[in-house]
Amino acid sequence: MSEVHVALRGVTRVFPATAAQREVRALGPIDLDLMRGEFFVVVGPSGCGKSTLLEIIAGLNRPTEGAVTLEGNPVAGEVPEGIGVVFQEDASFPWLTVTDNIAFGLRQTALDKAEIATRVDHALRLMGLTDFAAAYPVQLSGGMRQRVCLARTLVQRPRVILLDEPFGALDQQTRFLMGDELLRLWRDSGATVMLITHSLDEAGMLADRIGVMSARPGRMLEIIETRWGEERGSRVVATPRFGEITARLWQLLRDESQRAMAGA
Amino acid sequence: MTAGRLRFALALALVLLLEALSRFGVIDRFAMIPPSEILWHLGKILSGGEMWPAIGKTLTNVAMACIAAIIVGVILGTLIHGWRSLRETLDPLFAAYYAIPVYAFYPLFIVIFGLGDVPQVLIGFMLALVAVIVNTLNGLDRVPRVLIKTARIQRLGPLATALKITLPYAVPYIFTGVKLAVAYSFIGVIGAELIMSRTGLGYEIGFAYNNFDNAVMYPLIVLVLAIAATVNTMFFLWEKKMLARRRK
Ligand SMILES: Nc1ncnc2c1ncn2[C@@H]1O[C@H](COP(=O)(O)OP(=O)(O)OP(=O)(O)O)[C@@H](O)[C@H]1O
Numbered sequence: 001m002s003e004v005h006v007a008l009r010g011v012t013r014v015f016p017a018t019a020a021q022r023e024v025r026a027l028g029p030i031d032l033d034l035m036r037g038e039f040f041v042v043v044g045p046s047g048c049g050k051s052t053l054l055e056i057i058a059g060l061n062r063p064t065e066g067a068v069t070l071e072g073n074p075v076a077g078e079v080p081e082g083i084g085v086v087f088q089e090d091a092s093f094p095w096l097t098v099t100d101n102i103a104f105g106l107r108q109t110a111l112d113k114a115e116i117a118t119r120v121d122h123a124l125r126l127m128g129l130t131d132f133a134a135a136y137p138v139q140l141s142g143g144m145r146q147r148v149c150l151a152r153t154l155v156q157r158p159r160v161i162l163l164d165e166p167f168g169a170l171d172q173q174t175r176f177l178m179g180d181e182l183l184r185l186w187r188d189s190g191a192t193v194m195l196i197t198h199s200l201d202e203a204g205m206l207a208d209r210i211g212v213m214s215a216r217p218g219r220m221l222e223i224i225e226t227r228w229g230e231e232r233g234s235r236v237v238a239t240p241r242f243g244e245i246t247a248r249l250w251q252l253l254r255d256e257s258q259r260a261m262a263g264a
Numbered sequence: 265m266t267a268g269r270l271r272f273a274l275a276l277a278l279v280l281l282l283e284a285l286s287r288f289g290v291i292d293r294f295a296m297i298p299p300s301e302i303l304w305h306l307g308k309i310l311s312g313g314e315m316w317p318a319i320g321k322t323l324t325n326v327a328m329a330c331i332a333a334i335i336v337g338v339i340l341g342t343l344i345h346g347w348r349s350l351r352e353t354l355d356p357l358f359a360a361y362y363a364i365p366v367y368a369f370y371p372l373f374i375v376i377f378g379l380g381d382v383p384q385v386l387i388g389f390m391l392a393l394v395a396v397i398v399n400t401l402n403g404l405d406r407v408p409r410v411l412i413k414t415a416r417i418q419r420l421g422p423l424a425t426a427l428k429i430t431l432p433y434a435v436p437y438i439f440t441g442v443k444l445a446v447a448y449s450f451i452g453v454i455g456a457e458l459i460m461s462r463t464g465l466g467y468e469i470g471f472a473y474n475n476f477d478n479a480v481m482y483p484l485i486v487l488v489l490a491i492a493a494t495v496n497t498m499f500f501l502w503e504k505k506m507l508a509r510r511r512k
């Protein structure tokens with residue numbers, strides 16, 4: 001875990017003024033290195049530019065200044081190969097069954113049918129969606145739809161996985177279970193993960209490092225190292241170290257959230 | 265299902281009322297013949313076989329107009345949606361389109377294309393086309409941004425994005441356009457036949473009308489109604505099945 005996988009240098013994003021709105025300085029400047037295979041969690045007050053940061057890394061959004069590189073190659077308004085994203089909003093395809101939703105990305109590749117079926121079956125089981133394989137998204141709850149999107153991303157085995165509050169619609173207990181599941185997937189895949197969350201517990205139990213962002217324009221206020229080894233997830237919630245981490249997060253974010261509210 | 269039964273009962277009552285009014289001489293036989301006789305004549309016409317070429321011709325022309333309008337309309341709609349300045353230019357024209365009496369161009373079409381099937385098909389096509397374009401645009405406008413982002417993450421090009429993401433999302437809206445296209449194709453083709461052609465159901469209805477031949481005219485009108493109602497019901501059932509997967 002020493003090689004830089006994704007690097008951001010002096011990244012800012014300013015949304016230009018429109019007829020309806022003044023110019024918005026949404027993000028940065030941000031310097032950040034995501035190390036290969038690490039689990040990086042981003043927390044920050046609402047509207048501080050977390051989703052914008054994710055979109056810039058994914059190549060969906062161009063930085064106003066600065067540059068992003070993935071595996072040494074510049075990312076510039078073009079989505080590079082090997083990136084998977086689960087968005088904050090529901091991105092399931094309403095006209096496809098759960099199975100077809102999950103297989104969607106794989107079917108764009110030359111992968112043979114049997115391999116696709118194996119991977120999709122495996123993902124259905126992992127996400128607890130086997131009973132809903134033939135259902136349409138409208139028949140699922142919000143949390144289940146988000147799991148469909150997560151499965152659709154994971155079956156493609158991306159090297160960088162960007163997750164924008166994928167468990168936002170879940171209750172605390174299910175969130176913890178999904179967090180443990182995500183950890184297992186992450187370990188098996190060796191992928192670099194960046195997870196955005198509002199839940200400080202989730203950040204504390206999952207991350208190698210936690211990037212705490214300031215109110216808009218979002219900068220990295222502090223990066224906290226959790227120093228979890230193999231032992232992490234919902235099991236560490238009762239440890240003193242977990243208490244220290246979440247206390248520090250809370251302290252940092254309280255002032256920023258007030259600032260964000262005042263600025264909004 | 266009670267609403268459906270009520271509708272059926274209402275239709276039946278109307279037919280029975282017409283029957284009674286005709287039988288008791290309230291409605292003149294020169295104006296209209298009783299429904300029972302219409303059906304009897306219709307049976308005779310259909311079994312006689314002399315009308316089948318006209319029926320076949322009309323249905324073929326309607327189908328050609330409709331299918332062409334759907335294909336061209338979806339393609340044009342998709343292109344216009346992707347081309348902002350063209351869209352802004354055309355939007356007001358689409359809004360005003362159905363204010364134009366397309367039939368006014370019919371003599372011109374005959375001069376250009378002759379007395380064959382082309383002018384009728386063209387009228388049906390022109391009436392149907394804009395309904396498909398407008399509804400395709402409406403559907404594409406409603407595609408959530410997150411699905412467009414997903415297409416980009418999947419590294420789909422513009423054509424694949426349209427075929428695999430945006431058009432499938434827009435299908436229920438496009439379907440509204442398709443249903444209108446079916447109706448407009450019927451109206452366009454049969455109307456054109458009635459005005460100025462030498463073939464088809466519209467022509468036969470007009471011919472019977474000019475000869476005061478109610479025993480042919482009314483059965484053919486009923487036949488047109490029955491065909492339109494059947495096609496409409498088929499599309500309605502198809503739409504219901506499709507929407508059941510998409511909406512709660
Ligand atoms: N396309 C856009 N055009 C203009 N302004 C935008 C655009 N996208 C985001 N913004 C603005 O940039 C700021 C940051 O938005 P962003 O969605 O990145 O915040 P966030 O941290 O993800 O918020 P949340 O926690 O609520 O999801 C907000 O003020 C938002 O209004």
Ligand SMILES: [Mg+2]
Nearest residue numbers: 050051052088
């Ligand atoms: Mg966000």
